Amino acid sequence: MTLKISRRIGAAGCVALLALSGCVSADRDDSSAAPTASSSAGDDPAGTTGASPSGRKSEEIPPLTQQRWWAWAAAEPTATNPVADRLGDHCARNQPGDVWFAAGTFGGRVTRRCTLPAGRPIIAPLVNRVTTDEADCDELLGAADGWAVMDGDRVIPQKLPSERVRFDVVAGSPLFGSDGGSFEGVACGLWIALAPPKAGEHQLVIRGGAGDLQIWVEYQLDVQP
Numbered sequence: 001m002t003l004k005i006s007r008r009i010g011a012a013g014c015v016a017l018l019a020l021s022g023c024v025s026a027d028r029d030d031s032s033a034a035p036t037a038s039s040s041a042g043d044d045p046a047g048t049t050g051a052s053p054s055g056r057k058s059e060e061i062p063p064l065t066q067q068r069w070w071a072w073a074a075a076e077p078t079a080t081n082p083v084a085d086r087l088g089d090h091c092a093r094n095q096p097g098d099v100w101f102a103a104g105t106f107g108g109r110v111t112r113r114c115t116l117p118a119g120r121p122i123i124a125p126l127v128n129r130v131t132t133d134e135a136d137c138d139e140l141l142g143a144a145d146g147w148a149v150m151d152g153d154r155v156i157p158q159k160l161p162s163e164r165v166r167f168d169v170v171a172g173s174p175l176f177g178s179d180g181g182s183f184e185g186v187a188c189g190l191w192i193a194l195a196p197p198k199a200g201e202h203q204l205v206i207r208g209g210a211g212d213l214q215i216w217v218e219y220q221l222d223v224q225p
Contacts, residue, residue, distance in 0.1 A: 055147065055153070055154030055155055055156045056153060056154070056155060056156065057155075057156050057158075058155055058156060058157055058158050058191070058192040058193050058194070059121065059192075059193040059194060059195055060193065061123070061158055061160060061191050061193050062099070062123075062193070065123060065160070065191065065193075066128070066160060066163050066165055066187040066188070066189065067163070067165045067166070067167065067187070068096065068099075068101075069101055069123070069125065069128075070130055070165055070167050070183075070187055071167035071168070072094055072095075072096070072101050073101075073103060073175060074167055074168065074169045074170065074173055074175055074176060074183070075094050075168070075170055076090070076093060076094065076170060076173070077170055077171065077172030077173060077174070078172060078173075078174040080093055081173070081174050081175070082101070082103040083103045083104060083105065083106065083174065083175060084106065084174050085103070085110075085112060086105075086110045086112070087110075087111075087112060087113065088111075088112030088113040088114040088219070088220075091103075091112055091114040091116075092114065092115065092116070095116075095120075098120070099120055099121050099122070099123050100116045100117075100120040100121070100122050100123070101122075101123055101124065102122060102123070102124035102204065102206065102217070102219060103124070103125075103217075104124075104125065104126075104127075104128075104206070104208070104215050104217060105215055105216075105217060106174070107214070107215065108214065108215075108216070109214070109216040109217070109218075110216075110217055110218070111217075111218045111219075111220065112217065112218070112219050112220070113219075113220045113222070114219060114220070114221055114222070115221075115222045115223075115224060116221060116222075116223055116224070117223070117224055118196065118197075118198070118199045118223050118224060118225050119196050120196055121193055121194060121195055121196050122192075122193070122194040122196075122197070122204065123191065123192070123193045123194075124148070124191065124192055124204075124206055125189045125190065125191050125208075126144075126146035126147070126148065126157050126189070126190040126191065126192065126206055126207070126208025126209075126215075127140065127144045127145075127146055127189055127190045127208040127209050127210055127215070128187065128188065128189025128190070128191070129187065129188055129189060130165065130183065130185060130186070130187045131185055131186060131187075132184075132185040132186070133185075133186075134162050134186055137161070137162040137186055137187075137188035138162075140188060140189070140210055141159055141161065141188055141189075141190075143210035143211065144159065144189070144190045144208070144209070144210045145190075145208065145209065145210065146190050146206070146207050146208025146209060146215075147207055147208070148192045148204065148205060148206045148207070149203075149204070149205040150194055150197075150202065150203075150204050150205075151197075151202055151203060151204075152203075155192050155194065157190045157191055157192045157208070158190070158191055158192070158193075159188075159189075159190055159191075160187075160188055160189055160190075160191050161188055162186040162187070162188050163186060163187055163188065164184075164185075164186055165183075165184070165185060165186065165187045166182065166183065166184040167182070167183055168180070168181075168182050168183075169181055169182065169183055190208055192206075197221065197223050198223065199223050199224065199225040200222075200223055201220070201221070201222060201223075202219075202220075202221040202223060203218065203219065203220060203221070204218070204219040204221060205217070205218050205219075206218075206219070
């Protein structure tokens with residue numbers, strides 16, 4: 001079964017990744033996905049005061065990141081999905097061995113507490129989208145805005161243009177509706193990559209969007225040696 005979907009996710013989604021306001025059925029186009037958020041001027045979540053106004057650049061985003069991230073986000077049903085996760089109980093599920101993916105929300109603000117192994121770079125979308133129409137990606141990238149803060153240091157994201165993706169979707173996915181299947185189309189978004197953090201406690205704050213739906217994720221990270 002092939003799914004025909006247009007979805008935006010605020011990250012931190014999905015997504016941040018990840019920001020959806022509803023589900024779509026297989027073999028149904030849905031170009032009216034919920035708008036994603038733009039950060040409001042003057043917002044200063046805990047830990048950002050004193051951060052550099054310009055910030056530091058994101059690390060280089062590895063090839064196939066969008067393909068891999070969407071496959072990861074689409075592999076879990078609602079009960080264990082990293083985008084639907086509000087506390088961080090499921091953030092370690094299906095993580096690859098070479099990076100650690102973060103996710104956004106379906107809208108609004110959440111705080112997640114997660115444990116991850118040392119030596120893993122962190123990769124997250126601030127705003128992202130998967131669609132069958134490249135024009136949807138042009139729309140998103142034209143409006144996308146956002147930033148991240150890692151331990152008080154602001155990180156400037158990168159825009160990733162349309163990239164062909166194909167991945168399987170588990171039945172019961174909150175991102176793509178109740179039916180499982182496979183999706184083939186294009187993905188795009190605003191992303192960050194962070195060098196592997198040292199062992200210990202860290203805070204990652206993600207804000208992003210492109211419209212009037214606010215995405216705000218605070219990760220309390222415990223990096224294990």
